Amino acid sequence: MAINILMPALSPTMTEGTVSRWLKKEGDTVKSGDLIAEIETDKATMEVEAVDEGILGRIVVPEGTEGVKVNSPIAILVEEGEAVPETAEAAPAKKAEPAPQTAAQPASAPASSAPTVPSHATPAATSSGKRVFASPLARRIAAKKGLDLSGVKGTGPNGRILRRDVENAQVEAPAKAEMAISAPAEVTRVANSTMRKVIARRLSESKQNVPHFYVAVDIELDALLALRAQLNAASPSEGEGQFKISVNDMMIKAVALALRSCPGLNVQFTEAETLHFPDIDISMAVSIPDGLITPIIRQADRKSLRDISAEARDLAKRARDGKLKPEEFQGGTFSISNMGMFGVREFSAIINPPQAGILAIAAGEKRAVVRGDELAVATVMTATLSVDHRAVDGALGAQWLNALRDIVQNPYRLVI
Amino acid sequence: MDKFDLIVVGGGPGGYVAALRAAQLGKNVAVVESTHLGGICLNWGCIPTKALLRASELNHQLHNLAEFGFSAEKVSFDLEKVVARSRAVSRQLSRGVSGLLKKAKVKVYDGRAKLAGRDGNAHVVSVTKDGAELTRIAAPDVILATGARARHFPGLEPDGELVWTYREAMVPKELPKRLLVIGSGAIGVEFASFYRNMGAEVTIAEVADRIMIAEDAEISAMAQKSFEKQGIKVLTGAKVGPLNKKDGTVSTQIVTVSGTYDLVVDKVILAVGIVGNVEDLGLEKTKVKIDKTHIIVDEFCRTGEPGLWAIGDVAGAPWLAHKASHEGVICVEKIAGHDPEPLHPLNIPGCTYSRPQVASVGLTEEKAKATGRKLKIGRFPFMANGKALAMGEPDGLTKTIFDAETGELLGAHMIGAEVTEMIQGYVIARTSELTEAELKETVFPHPTISETMHESVLAAWGGALHF
Numbered sequence: 001m002a003i004n005i006l007m008p009a010l011s012p013t014m015t016e017g018t019v020s021r022w023l024k025k026e027g028d029t030v031k032s033g034d035l036i037a038e039i040e041t042d043k044a045t046m047e048v049e050a051v052d053e054g055i056l057g058r059i060v061v062p063e064g065t066e067g068v069k070v071n072s073p074i075a076i077l078v079e080e081g082e083a084v085p086e087t088a089e090a091a092p093a094k095k096a097e098p099a100p101q102t103a104a105q106p107a108s109a110p111a112s113s114a115p116t117v118p119s120h121a122t123p124a125a126t127s128s129g130k131r132v133f134a135s136p137l138a139r140r141i142a143a144k145k146g147l148d149l150s151g152v153k154g155t156g157p158n159g160r161i162l163r164r165d166v167e168n169a170q171v172e173a174p175a176k177a178e179m180a181i182s183a184p185a186e187v188t189r190v191a192n193s194t195m196r197k198v199i200a201r202r203l204s205e206s207k208q209n210v211p212h213f214y215v216a217v218d219i220e221l222d223a224l225l226a227l228r229a230q231l232n233a234a235s236p237s238e239g240e241g242q243f244k245i246s247v248n249d250m251m252i253k254a255v256a257l258a259l260r261s262c263p264g265l266n267v268q269f270t271e272a273e274t275l276h277f278p279d280i281d282i283s284m285a286v287s288i289p290d291g292l293i294t295p296i297i298r299q300a301d302r303k304s305l306r307d308i309s310a311e312a313r314d315l316a317k318r319a320r321d322g323k324l325k326p327e328e329f330q331g332g333t334f335s336i337s338n339m340g341m342f343g344v345r346e347f348s349a350i351i352n353p354p355q356a357g358i359l360a361i362a363a364g365e366k367r368a369v370v371r372g373d374e375l376a377v378a379t380v381m382t383a384t385l386s387v388d389h390r391a392v393d394g395a396l397g398a399q400w401l402n403a404l405r406d407i408v409q410n411p412y413r414l415v416i
Numbered sequence: 417m418d419k420f421d422l423i424v425v426g427g428g429p430g431g432y433v434a435a436l437r438a439a440q441l442g443k444n445v446a447v448v449e450s451t452h453l454g455g456i457c458l459n460w461g462c463i464p465t466k467a468l469l470r471a472s473e474l475n476h477q478l479h480n481l482a483e484f485g486f487s488a489e490k491v492s493f494d495l496e497k498v499v500a501r502s503r504a505v506s507r508q509l510s511r512g513v514s515g516l517l518k519k520a521k522v523k524v525y526d527g528r529a530k531l532a533g534r535d536g537n538a539h540v541v542s543v544t545k546d547g548a549e550l551t552r553i554a555a556p557d558v559i560l561a562t563g564a565r566a567r568h569f570p571g572l573e574p575d576g577e578l579v580w581t582y583r584e585a586m587v588p589k590e591l592p593k594r595l596l597v598i599g600s601g602a603i604g605v606e607f608a609s610f611y612r613n614m615g616a617e618v619t620i621a622e623v624a625d626r627i628m629i630a631e632d633a634e635i636s637a638m639a640q641k642s643f644e645k646q647g648i649k650v651l652t653g654a655k656v657g658p659l660n661k662k663d664g665t666v667s668t669q670i671v672t673v674s675g676t677y678d679l680v681v682d683k684v685i686l687a688v689g690i691v692g693n694v695e696d697l698g699l700e701k702t703k704v705k706i707d708k709t710h711i712i713v714d715e716f717c718r719t720g721e722p723g724l725w726a727i728g729d730v731a732g733a734p735w736l737a738h739k740a741s742h743e744g745v746i747c748v749e750k751i752a753g754h755d756p757e758p759l760h761p762l763n764i765p766g767c768t769y770s771r772p773q774v775a776s777v778g779l780t781e782e783k784a785k786a787t788g789r790k791l792k793i794g795r796f797p798f799m800a801n802g803k804a805l806a807m808g809e810p811d812g813l814t815k816t817i818f819d820a821e822t823g824e825l826l827g828a829h830m831i832g833a834e835v836t837e838m839i840q841g842y843v844i845a846r847t848s849e850l851t852e853a854e855l856k857e858t859v860f861p862h863p864t865i866s867e868t869m870h871e872s873v874l875a876a877w878g879g880a881l882h883f
Contacts, residue, residue, distance in 0.1 A: 135849030137824050144822070157757070163824070163849055275714065278722050 002085050003052055004073040007061075010039060010046050011326035015159030017041045018066045018194055019074055024056045030077060037074070042198040044329070045322040052077055057084035066194065069131065070159060134161035142166045153201070170208065195291040206353045213394060214348050216384040217401045221364040224250055224411040225379060231305065231415070247364070248284070248338050249309040253414050255336055255359055256280045256300035258404040265357045265400050266333050269391035283332030283352060284312060286319045293319045294352060296332040305414060340364060346382040356388040357397075359404075418523075420446045420555040422751065423541050425529040425697070428455020430728030430740030431561030432513050437748045439520035446553055447522055448529035448543055454510040455563055457737040463509055464586055465606055467502035469769050472613035476771065483808055493614070499587050525550070531558070531698030531724075539723055542698075557723045557751050560697065560711060561744065564690040564729035571658050572598065572686055578666050579659060579684045582607070592616055592682035596666070598656055600627035602768040604687030605639070609770035612648050619679060621654040621670050630734075630766065632780040632829040634815065639831060642772050642811060651677065659684060692730040715758035717747040725751070739764050765843045767836040772811060775839035778827030778846055781817055790820035792852075794876025796868045798832045800883040803863040809833035814868040816842070818876050823851030828869075838866050852877050 007017060018040040024030055035047045036056070057078035061068050068074060078084050132149045134142070138161045142149050145166070152169045154161035192200070228245055235243045259266045259280045268275040280301045283294035295315035297308055318324050335358040337349040342363070349360040364381040383404065387397045407413050422438050424431045427449030438445045452459045471493070478491045517524055525543045527550050532542040538554040566581040568574065574581045585607050593616060597608045600622040612618045620627060620643070627643075627650060628636040640650050657669040667680045692709040702721040705712040710733075711726040713719055719726050725747050728740030742759055749756040768774040784791055798804035798812030812832015819826055828842035845855060852873055860870040871880040 136851045136854050137822060137849035140822055140851055273714070276720075 002057060002079075002082065003054065003077045005036070005050070005075040005077055006071045007068045007074050008039070008048055009070045009158075010041055010044075010048075011330070014041050014070055015154055016067050016069050019061045019063060019068055020045060022059060022063050023047070026056055026059055028056045030054055030056050040194060040322070041326075042194045044324050044326065050077070054079050057082070066191075072131075132161065133159065134166075135163065137163050138166045142169075145169075168205075170204070193290050195293075199291055202353065203350050206351050210351050210353060211389040212348075212351060212386050213389050213397065214384055214386055215394070215397045215401055216346060216382055217405055218367075218380050218382050219405045219408050220369070221247070221379040221381050221408065224254075224408050224414075225364075227411045227414070243306050243309055245305050245309045246312075247340065248336075248361075249305055249312055250411065250414055251338065251359075251361055251408070252282050252284060252297055252300055252308050252312065252336060253303070253305055254404060254407045254411070255334065256282055256297075257407050257413060258400055259334055260301045262396070262400040262403045264396045265387065265392055267356045267391050268333070268354045269356060269388055270354075274391050277333045279333065281332045281334075283329075283335040283355070284315075285335060285337040285349075285352075286316045288320050288322070293324065293329055294332060294335060295319050295324055295329050334358070336361060340381065346384055348384050349386050351386050351388055356391040357400075358386050360384040360386065417535070417540070418446075418551070418553045419538065420444050420523070420553060422446070422557045422559065422748070423448065423529070423539070423553060423555040424559045424561055425541070426455065426561035426563055426728075426730075427453040427513070427517075427524070428561060428563050428728065428740065429457045429737035430563070430744045431455070431559065432517060433741040434559050434561060434727060434744030434748050435522045436516060436520050437745045438751070439522050441748065441752045443748075443752070445520075445522045446525060446555070447517060448525040448527060448541065448553075450526075450528045452510055453513040453517070453524070454506070456565075457740075458509050458513065459506050460583055460586060462737055464502040464506045465582075465610070466769055467505045468498065468586065468610050469606060469613075469771075471498045471501070472610045473771060475615070476613040495588060495591055495614075498614075502586070525553070528696070530696060531702065533701070537723070557725065559717075559744070559747055560719075560724070560726040560730055561728050561740065562693040562697065562730045563740075564692045564709075564735060566686060567689040567691045568686070569688060572656065572688070574686055575661075578661050578664070578682075579686060581686055585683075585685045594681040595619070595683050595685065596621060596656075596668070596679060596681045597685045597687060599687035599689070600624075600650075601630070601687060601689070602628075602766070604685065605643075605768055605770045607685050607687065608643070608648055612643075612646055613771060617647075617649075619649040619651065619681070621651045621656050623654060625653045627652060628768065628774065631768075631774055631776055632815065632827070633782060635774060635776070635813070635829045635831045638811075638813060639770070639772065639774055642831075643770075646771070690729065690735055692732075694730060716750040716756070717743050718750075734761070734764055734766065736764065736766065760847075763843060763846050765839045767839065769836060772832050773835045774829075774831050775835040776827065776829040777839055777843050778825065779817065780827060780829070781815075784817045784826045787826075789826070791826070792818040792820045792876040794818075794872040794874065794880070796871040796875055796880055796883055798865065798868060800871075800880075801863075801865055801868050803865050803867070804833065806863065807833060807865075809865075812865075812868070814872040816869075816872045816876050818852055818873075823853060825850065825852070825855070828872075830869075832865070834865055838869060841866065841869055 019037055020040040021038040024036045030036060030050045031053050032050055034050045036050050037048045039046055039048050054077040056075060058076040061074040076085060134149050141163060147166060147169055149161055152161050152165050155165050156162040228250060231245050266277050266280055279299050281296050281298045282300040283296050285292050285294050297311055300308060334355055335352040337358060338361040339347060340361055340363040344362045346362045347360050349358040351358050362382045364379045366377055367380040368375050369378045385397055385401050421443040422445045424435045424447045427447045431447060432453060435445045435447045475493060478488055481488055527543040527545040530542045532540045534540060535554050538556050539558045540552055540554045541558060542552050543550045576584055582603055591614055595611050595616045595618045597604045597620045600620050605628060608618045608620050626633060626636045627640050643650055651670055651672050653672050655671045660667045665680050665682055666684050670677045670679060694706050694709055694711060702724060704719045704721050704724060711719055711731050713726050713731045717725045717727050717731060727743035727747050729735045746756040746759060762778050765775060765777040794816045796814050799810045804810055804812060809832060815829045817827040825845050830839055855873040860867045871882055874880045
């Protein structure tokens with residue numbers, strides 16, 4: 001009997017994904033546990049394995065198709081000799097399962113025996129013609145606001161769009177065709193990737209909803225650089241225990257320690273209350289092709305520089321390969337964005353919601369500094385803190401930056 | 417020291433449901449219960465009172481048969497048997513809970529639990545019985561589900577003899593002839609209704625300016641009128657003076673705006689709220705914060721102390737078994753790393769099983785008005801409902817409050833026969849975010865009292881068909 005393979009929910013919040021690559025062709029024999037496709041979600045690429053055995057009768061969703069809803073059929077599995085159905089409608093559903101490396105992670109999606117939703121349920125007509133799950137109240141509010149539901153991310157059961165999602169969503173101006181008039185020359189149009197859309201949405205929300213304020217400080221790095229040289233000199237030249245600690249690793253630890261001594265920034269603002277987190281989980285912005293991602297060094301204040309270094313290296317590598325697991329980039333209590341390697345003098349970062357703060361680290365460079373009444377030369381870096389003013393006031397932001405400067409300029413605390 | 421994935425302190429409707437859900441999710445779970453599985457709800461609350469109220473409704477029916485063409489003489493009851501039936505129902509259910517936990521392989525400890533520090537990442541819980549430590553167990557996560565007990569005020573202390581709490585009121589040895597019920601929340605009103613229908617003279621004293629203050633004012637006025645029609649004396653804005661006990665009776669003076677009443681009664685029932693059971697749990701050395709005997713928790717029942725959670729009555733209002741059970745599920749799913757939806761206070765129904773019954777969900781008219789929204793309000797009386805008339809239950813009202821702009825069902829309030837069984841329809845509507853359109857489209861079965869739910873919506877949006 002033909003069985004539909006459905007788009008799996010690879011994380012609790014996933015509502016749609018991109019079929020980035022088929023690992024089996026039509027006509028291939030599939031065994032339970034075989035990897036059949038690669039699915040790209042907003043932030044990661046995961047392999048998906050088959051639950052049932054059979055022959056891949058039809059690929060319903062071709063490679064590269066974006067915005068495939070969770071639980072919609074992506075392929076049809078048939079038995080040997082069985083006729084392949086033309087469409088996915090008739091076959092019972094079996095959800096493909098994420099490959100084992102992610103199987104252990106929690107998923108609130110229904111069990112694999114969940115039936116597909118009957119087709120006679122009233123679908124919402126959207127501009128893209130795709131079915132959208134939304135509550136009647138959400139639909140009505142969206143209609144009143146002139147909001148297209150296909151652009152709204154649902155936070156209800158199985159990604160259903162609820163009132164709160166619509167109320168939080170911003171109305172987008174319809175795309176204008178003016179570009180074509182003013183620029184008759186050829187314009188390269190690149191469809192936005194899922195990640196680009198997520199970055200756009202999250203950072204717009206952050207800038208629109210979070211009242212940022214910025215505090216900057218100049219920090220002398222010479223002592224830290226000297227310590228780093230000493231530490232790295234102590235590394236075995238090769239083999240298991242080898243390490244090479246970067247300035248970034250040291251800054252992760254320094255930021256974590258500053259949050260430990262001044263925990264008022266390790267918070268999250270919600271309407272009713274401010275959440276104070278016991279753990280200090282540092283999200284580090286990693287630039288990857290077509291975007292960025294923030295893998296997390298958890299409990300960074302309790303880890304040694306060597307552990308942080310190894311973990312940061314591993315996370316950054318897997319981030320660039322698109323192989324991070326959701327729990328490795330979801331969460332975090334404070335972010336660091338380091339553009340020191342690009343030689344920038346200073347910059348301000350946008351808060352990574354729902355966190356309350358992010359530190360923008362610029363390049364360390366030799367600058368003239370005044371010591372007493374003398375001019376001297378020191379390696380100086382400008383660090384700019386962006387803070388959510390709803391949760392943290394200016395004085396606390398300044399106090400925290402001073403604590404950070406104190407740690408970086410007296411870096412022995414990073415190793416004891 | 418036995419180690420578990422989860423320890424649940426308290427086996428009431430919050431605790432045992434949390435344990436069952438955790439077992440479903442493959443957790444190794446222990447429940448520590450000091451008294452009886454099923455908690456107050458099952459043993460001394462929701463369930464046994466429903467058994468008593470059922471008996472009192474029968475008594476009322478048997479004395480009002482003429483309307484149906486019957487006559488009966490020498491109708492009588494044996495109070496001991498009425499109480500015994502109520503106890504038997506509780507016992508049966510408590511055994512059921514015990515069986516469910518056993519089937520789910522939940523380890524049940526008969527004793528009191530107290531936090532006793534940490535062992536690495538795990539919380540250590542000391543289990544004692546009669547003051548002696550039985551054992552120590554440990555788990556990374558502990559859910560406090562210790563419930564609540566009746567509140568006392570100075571001058572209004574229960575003595576178990578003349579001045580009762582719900583506990584004594586549930587197992588009367590003889591029917592008091594004259595009864596004063598202080599407080600008119602669900603508990604007070606239900607006992608007033610029970611004793612009145614069994615034949616006692618009942619006075620309700622409520623300090624607020626109306627009874628059932630949590631309910632919509634229109635509904636609470638209807639309830640008061642109905643109680644008064646049944647012969648219950650209702651005093652609102654009432655300040656109860658000292659309780660003077662003499663010769664097996666209690667006399668007191670009650671002052672209200674309309675006058676001063678000198679009252680002599682055989683029993684007093686105190687139903688003036690509850691306090692959380694937060695004592696002797698070993699919370700002092702934790703980051704747990706307590707506000708007015710209730711543990712402060714976030715939307716997922718976290719206490720602020722890592723690995724320590726609190727659900728149900730001890731974690732604050734509303735003090736309802738179904739709230740506790742639902743919090744138990746949310747809390748356990750959060751512990752298991754799922755992504756549960758927090759509990760929305762306005763989607764928790766409230767039910768009172770007096771005669772008439774009262775049930776509601778969402779905002780009252782007063783609170784809906786206070787949001788500043790434009791409202792559409794519908795009312796439909798049971799008097800115009802065929803089934804209600806056929807049943808001889810013509811007194812009742814279904815009231816619905818909508819946001820005029822969006823069609824959101826802001827609140828629903830019902831009074832009358834069987835409304836506690838029907839309110840879930842509106843709870844589903846609220847939880848699913850249905851608007852008036854879906855409620856209007858829904859086909860309600862005829863003849864049922866639930867048709868008043870449909871008609872009330874129609875009434876809010878342009879007109880009921882049958883009224």
